[in-house]
Amino acid sequence: MTSQDWFNKDFYATLGVPKDASQADIKKAYRKLARELHPDRHPNDAAAERRFKEVGEAYGVVSDAEQRKQYDAIRAMGGGARFQAGGGGAGGAQGFEDVFGGLFGGGGATRGQGFEDILGGLFGGGRARGPQKGADLAAATEVSFREAAQGATVTLGIDGQRVSTRLPVGVTDGQKIRLRGKGRAGANGGPAGDIILTIHVGKHPVFTVDGRNLRINLPVSFDEAVLGATVEVPTLAGERVKVKIAPGTSSGATLRVKGKGLVAKEGAGDLLVRVEVAVPSKVSKAAKEALQAFALATAADDPRARLYDDAAR
Known part of the structure; x- marks a missing residue:
């Protein structure tokens, strides 16, 4: 939702992107800045922490x-935009009330409203006599894969206040x-409004998330795949579990280790192990x-025989 101090804050400059930047470019710029300014890289650096929160x-x-x-529209109003007579079929000069009415769906109804009434509708205040809920605020933060998987406490600086919250276990990128x-x-x-917090999760070099399950690729040697073997697999918790590779296992086969995925209120997920013959x-x-x-010993066993037969159908 909107915020009155949007008039004075240039979010595009904060992210270092032009006003017409694509969403992909905005996301790329944010991720770069978030990594550079993350508090873990700048301990006890108040300036870096403040910049991280602004980003x-x-x-x-x-x-x-x-x-x-809405932000672009409000910034245009605060930037001193002028509205001249003769535009469209109106035949006269447009005021703030007319412009905001056109932007946010007020239409002709805005002619009975003052500028304060329109801003009141945007910001949750206005002249209304009854109780009005405060405006929601938007924020974003980046956490590591392990923090997202195991739960972590994040602290935000937004709208002049410091807010700490515990992230749920297994929070996903973009949630x-x-x-x-x-x-x-x-x-x-x-009542006060809410903060809508967007979570961005960093990647892990080994594990990926699939719901409550974790996935991992397990390299095995040629002889282990052919003859069968019992090998160890790392878990996110730092332990190692043993899995049995059946004789004749091919690349792409998936083994399931129960209860070694993400631990959530609904229960623990599994670790899904994808075999890759090295x-x-x-x-x-x-x-x-x-x-x-x-x-020579296996020459009679053509692994592509079925492929040729199926292709001839």
Whole structure:
């Protein structure tokens, strides 16, 4: 939702992108800045922390299509835009009330409203006598894969306040979390608005998330795949579990380790282990001779026989 101090904040400059930047470019710029300014890289650096929070606030607004539209419109009003007579069929000069009515759906109804009434509708205040809920605020933060998988506490600086919240276990990239009552104060005894927090999760070199399950690729040697073996697999918790590779296992086969995925209220997910048969780039003379002997012994077993038969149908 909108915020009155949008008049004075240039979120595009904060992110270092032009006003007509695409969403992809905005996201790329945010991720770069978030990594550079992350508190873990600048411990006890108040300036870096403040900049990190400003970047998160800026991205939280301009990454949302509706909020970006409203922000651009409000910035245009605050930037001293002038409206001349003779536009369209109106036949006369347009005031703030007419412009805001056209932007936000007020139409002819705005002729009975003052500028304060229109802004009141945008910001949750206005002249209404009854209780009015405060405006929602947008924010964004980036966490590591492990923090997202195991849960973490993040601290935000937004709209002049410091807010800490515990992220749920297994939060996913792009997920939005509503922090109720942490937004703008209400008017006339109304409740405070919320903070809509967008989470961005960093990548892990080994694990990926699939719902409550974790996925991992497991390299196995050629002889382990052919003859079968029991091998160890790392888990996100830092332990190792043993899995059995059945004789004749092919690349792409998936093994399931129960209960070693993400732990959430609904229960623990599983660890899904995808087998990848590793082909050595260098082979010794003895190994090459052994493979040649193996090839002769299995010459009658053509792995592409079914492929040819199916293709002829």
